[in-house]
Amino acid sequence: MRVQLFATCLGDLIFPDAVRDAEALLRDADVDVDFVERQVCCGQPAFNAGHRKAAKRVARTFDKAFSRDHPIVLASGSCATMASHYLPKLLDIEPYEVWELSSFLEHLGVEVASTNTGRTLAYHDSCHMLRDLDISDAPRRLLEKSGATLAPLERSDLCCGFGGTFSVRQPEVSVAMADDKLAAAADSGAEALVTADPGCLMHLTGRANRVGGVPIVHLATALRHGVGPTSG
Amino acid sequence: MIARGKLADPRVQEAIDSSTERLRSHRIDAWNELDDVEGRRARAYEIRMRAVRDIDGNLNRFRSALEARGGHVSVCASAEEANAYVVDVCKRHGAKLLAKSKSMATEEIGLNDALEAAGITSVETDLGEYILQLEGEHPVHIVAPAIEKTKEDVARLFTDVEGVDVPPVLEELTASARRQLRQVFLDADVGVTGANFVVAETGTVVTVTNEGNGRLCASLPRVHIVVTGIERLVERMEDLPHLLSLLGRSATGQRLTSYTHLVTGPRREGEQDGPEELHVIFLENGRRNLIDTKYEEMLACIRCGSCLNVCPVYRKTAGAAYGPVYSGPMGAVLAPLLVGLEQAPSLPHASSLCGACTQACPVKIPLHELLLELRSDLVEERTAPFLERLGFSLWSVAWSTPIGYRISTRLARLGQRWGSRLGPGRVWAGGRDLPALARKRFRDVR
Ligand code: SF4
Numbered sequence: 308m309r310v311q312l313f314a315t316c317l318g319d320l321i322f323p324d325a326v327r328d329a330e331a332l333l334r335d336a337d338v339d340v341d342f343v344e345r346q347v348c349c350g351q352p353a354f355n356a357g358h359r360k361a362a363k364r365v366a367r368t369f370d371k372a373f374s375r376d377h378p379i380v381l382a383s384g385s386c387a388t389m390a391s392h393y394l395p396k397l398l399d400i401e402p403y404e405v406w407e408l409s410s411f412l413e414h415l416g417v418e419v420a421s422t423n424t425g426r427t428l429a430y431h432d433s434c435h436m437l438r439d440l441d442i443s444d445a446p447r448r449l450l451e452k453s454g455a456t457l458a459p460l461e462r463s464d465l466c467c468g469f470g471g472t473f474s475v476r477q478p479e480v481s482v483a484m485a486d487d488k489l490a491a492a493a494d495s496g497a498e499a500l501v502t503a504d505p506g507c508l509m510h511l512t513g514r515a516n517r518v519g520g521v522p523i524v525h526l527a528t529a530l531r532h533g534v535g536p537t538s539g
Numbered sequence: 540m541i542a543r544g545k546l547a548d549p550r551v552q553e554a555i556d557s558s559t560e561r562l563r564s565h566r567i568d569a570w571n572e573l574d575d576v577e578g579r580r581a582r583a584y585e586i587r588m589r590a591v592r593d594i595d596g597n598l599n600r601f602r603s604a605l606e607a608r609g610g611h612v613s614v615c616a617s618a619e620e621a622n623a624y625v626v627d628v629c630k631r632h633g634a635k636l637l638a639k640s641k642s643m644a645t646e647e648i649g650l651n652d653a654l655e656a657a658g659i660t661s662v663e664t665d666l667g668e669y670i671l672q673l674e675g676e677h678p679v680h681i682v683a684p685a686i687e688k689t690k691e692d693v694a695r696l697f698t699d700v701e702g703v704d705v706p707p708v709l710e711e712l713t714a715s716a717r718r719q720l721r722q723v724f725l726d727a728d729v730g731v732t733g734a735n736f737v738v739a740e741t742g743t744v745v746t747v748t749n750e751g752n753g754r755l756c757a758s759l760p761r762v763h764i765v766v767t768g769i770e771r772l773v774e775r776m777e778d779l780p781h782l783l784s785l786l787g788r789s790a791t792g793q794r795l796t797s798y799t800h801l802v803t804g805p806r807r808e809g810e811q812d813g814p815e816e817l818h819v820i821f822l823e824n825g826r827r828n829l830i831d832t833k834y835e836e837m838l839a840c841i842r843c844g845s846c847l848n849v850c851p852v853y854r855k856t857a858g859a860a861y862g863p864v865y866s867g868p869m870g871a872v873l874a875p876l877l878v879g880l881e882q883a884p885s886l887p888h889a890s891s892l893c894g895a896c897t898q899a900c901p902v903k904i905p906l907h908e909l910l911l912e913l914r915s916d917l918v919e920e921r922t923a924p925f926l927e928r929l930g931f932s933l934w935s936v937a938w939s940t941p942i943g944y945r946i947s948t949r950l951a952r953l954g955q956r957w958g959s960r961l962g963p964g965r966v967w968a969g970g971r972d973l974p975a976l977a978r979k980r981f982r983d984v985r
Binding site for chain 2: 316323326345348439469512
């Protein structure tokens with residue numbers, strides 16, 4: 308089994324550790340991982356803001372970089388949505404086989420190391436992963452397989468308030484939404500909040516750094532290393 | 540028509556939060572009773588789109604059917620035209636008092652103001668609308684207009700109006716409202732209602748309410764005027780039950796709304812009740828702009844409010860953060876289409892694109908995708924600010940090659956300490972720490 312890893316821009320630039328963990332999880336599962344150096348970004352930031360020409364320009368880097376010979380795997384629900392749903396329409400090209408990391412690991416039926424034995428975690432559903440890709444069980448099952456107990460997170464489906472440019476167009480609303488999410492995580496009794504999306508991770512971490520809260524951890528990191536005092 | 544980036548005050552926010560949450564969970568419970576949810580949504584979409592795609596044919600069929608029953612039909616292009624028509628009918632009948640039931644179409648055209656200017660008193664008879672009218676406010680929710688008011692707010696208001704102490708108890712409040720409104724129904728010369736659906740085939744106007752006030756407005760006064768959008772039409776009577784069942788479930792979690800009122804023409808000879816005259820005004824007011832465009836599906840909306848109740852942005856800002864009439868995701872899509880994008884350029888951005896609206900919509904309107912289209916139109920029409928367009932252009936040129944990507948991210952690393960001082964970085968940093976660019980990119984260390 309061979310896959311092409313898409314780091315995504317946020318993964319590449321801000322959360323390289325999470326992407327490394329994603330790659331390691333794939334290798335642990337005996338998957339050959341290619342990293343295509345030509346990759347840049349899927350164009351989602353511009354696409355969601357309505358700048359289609361700009362989005363096309365950037366999305367073409369995706370089309371140039373990746374082949375259709377092997378599945379593309381990435382550790383971001385929203386970029387997976389862009390790459391699988393919107394990008395092919397935007398560029399008028401054949402769709403790619405795109406997998407969000409947790410759904411791919413589940414699909415392979417991998418065993419997960421017991422990295423979270425005895426830990427209690429909460430999982431935040433990122434919007435596009437939940438509603439466009441319909442993936443909500445896979446990340447939870449993987450976390451449970453890693454030994455974690457999942458604390459129910461109140462309204463885990465509510466948006467964390469990131470929303471790309473929304474976060475700076477409506478900053479007060481965006482921050483208030485993050486506060487609700489952080490409060491729900493604190494109330495859940497979990498030791499950490501896990502998300503499969505670098506966008507949510509960036510937003511919630513940025514807010515938690517100001518007002519406190521449980522650590523927020525990318526799913527790949529949570530699975531690979533477990534959630535402990537050293538992670539997050 | 541600006542979506543202010545402001546939060547509603549905490550008390551309002553709490554009221555909205557709990558009310559929308561209640562409506563949301565009632566909706567989910569009511570839908571959970573049904574099998575084949577997707578099939579039902581698809582059927583509702585099909586019924587609505589079939590009607591929307593033949594609005595003129597349906598209008599003609601409706602007109603023939605209703606006129607044959609002695610009703611009057613008028614299609615009005617603008618708010619002014621529609622208001623003038625209502626005022627004209629009132630004047631012809633020497634009407635002084637008008638009883639109104641809840642209608643978003645009349646909110647849209649500002650009917651009450653037009654009537655007042657003509658010296659006609661219009662009283663809102665829906666409890667929520669009545670409360671707002673007393674307060675001089677406008678609805679913030681298309682289904683539950685006074686959603687942000689608490690029992691205590693209403694008790695204070697009614698105590699003032701009645702001059703006797705009205706306790707904040709639901710039964711007492713409704714009893715008080717009944718005392719205040721009963722005489723209005725009896726004295727009104729004209730009744731105005733909206734329509735939830737209009738059946739073309741039979742010439743039937745369908746109104747649903749939970750208070751029965753719509754039925755009184757439509758049957759007690761001598762004249763009944765219906766104001767509704769041209770898109771409310773459905774083709775056949777057999778289309779109606781399906782939509783009614785989904786409307787009740789989606790709006791309030793009811794299998795059927797308490798009162799479903801079907802009117803086909805004015806009082807006929809030998810009948811005991813009903814108005815002597817019936818007028819149905821179909822409002823265009825920008826709706827034709829949507830026909831045969833990528834936005835056509837928005838005309839399928841049945842105004843159930845589900846998209847408001849699930850919207851995290853609506854819950855934080857309350858309706859007042861949207862346009863003056865339609866709020867939440869449906870308002871963020873519809874208002875710019877009705878009044879022109881340049882009049883409401885921030886509404887398409889009043890969403891985090893979480894997609895909860897699209898998922899909740901009983902008629903499958905892809906609301907968040909329509910918002911994406913509107914955003915794209917804003918850029919195409921150059922309504923989006925110049926600096927924003929320049930920013931995205933420069934960014935996209937840089938990121939169109941791996942080398943440009945590398946250079947730009949190196950520069951960004953050098954400049955990141957100033958990131959929180961200007962532009963979007965500054966706005967972000969108002970409430971959140973800016974993310975730090977990693978010392979080495981993933982690709983440089985793997
Ligand atoms: S857009 Fe859909 S969910 Fe929103 S009010 Fe209209 S029908 Fe209901």
